[in-house]
Amino acid sequence: EVQLVESGGGLVQxxxxxxxxxxxxxxxxxxxxxxxxxQAPGMGLEWxxxxxxxxxxxxTQYAASVKGRFSISRDDSKSIAYLQMNSLxxxxxxxxxxTKGYYYMDVWGKGTTVTVSS
Amino acid sequence: xxVLTQSPGKLSLSPxxxxxxxxxxxxxxxxxxxxxxxxxPGQAPRLLIYGASNRATGIPDRFSGSGSGTxxxxxxxxxxxxxFVVYYCQQYGSLGITFGQxxxxxxx
Numbered sequence: 001e002v003q004l005v006e007s008g009g010g011l012v013q014x015x016x017x018x019x020x021x022x023x024x025x026x027x028x029x030x031x032x033x034x035x036x037x038x039q040a041p042g043m044g045l046e047w048x049x050x051x052x053x054x055x056x057x058x059x060t061q062y063a064a065s066v067k068g069r070f071s072i073s074r075d076d077s078k079s080i081a082y083l084q085m086n087s088l089x090x091x092x093x094x095x096x097x098x099t100k101g102y103y104y105m106d107v108w109g110k111g112t113t114v115t116v117s118s
Numbered sequence: 119x120x121v122l123t124q125s126p127g128k129l130s131l132s133p134x135x136x137x138x139x140x141x142x143x144x145x146x147x148x149x150x151x152x153x154x155x156x157x158x159p160g161q162a163p164r165l166l167i168y169g170a171s172n173r174a175t176g177i178p179d180r181f182s183g184s185g186s187g188t189x190x191x192x193x194x195x196x197x198x199x200x201x202f203v204v205y206y207c208q209q210y211g212s213l214g215i216t217f218g219q220x221x222x223x224x225x226x
Binding site for chain 1: 119150151153155157161162163164165168169174175206208210214215216217218219220
């Protein structure tokens with residue numbers, strides 16, 4: 001069964017950092033791009049960024065709202081994708097989802113909640 | 119970036135009726151990179167349609183997608199009670215990924 005499980009969410013103060021993980025199973029992880037999305041309470045879906053698979057050099061692309069603060073990496077040997085979030089702001093409060101793919105997202109994790117508050 | 123505008127924002131229909139949801143792009147989108155998702159309360163989105171018109175695995179055939187260029191449509195031919203949730207269109211382009219603001223289907 002193809003599965004994605006996010007972890008690492010929680011309550012963090014503004015200006016601090018947090019790293020989310022996304023553990024994948026059931027598919028050849030290294031062959032696929034992995035994306036991160038978020039959804040603030042009561043709001044729509046927002047793209048955060050993605051990292052391409054090894055055939056495309058693992059290159060990354062980010063939304064303007066997080067560029068320079070967030071970074072995505074991957075460990076293909078462990079089938080884990082990471083979202084490193086620095087200089088967090090209150091407006092980064094959301095449920096964060098990792099997904100397989102980037103043209104379209106056919107597998108989603110259940111999400112992990114990040115709350116940025118003092 | 120490409121802005122996707124979904125209409126209507128809310129659609130009130132009855133079970134058994136046909137639903138037509140629109141997604142209009144601010145500039146042309148390759149059909150290959152247009153997708154539709156369904157999101158139920160408290161759950162992650164689920165892929166319904168990719169490549170503008172291809173049903174994802176396990177999606178009932180009452181869901182269909184069409185369109186090209188700047189105008190795309192998701193049609194649900196006969197609404198079931200579980201279909202009354204929120205739907206998003208999404209595109210991928212050189213500047214990244216954007217979503218429409220969503221259409222909420224509610225029971226009339």
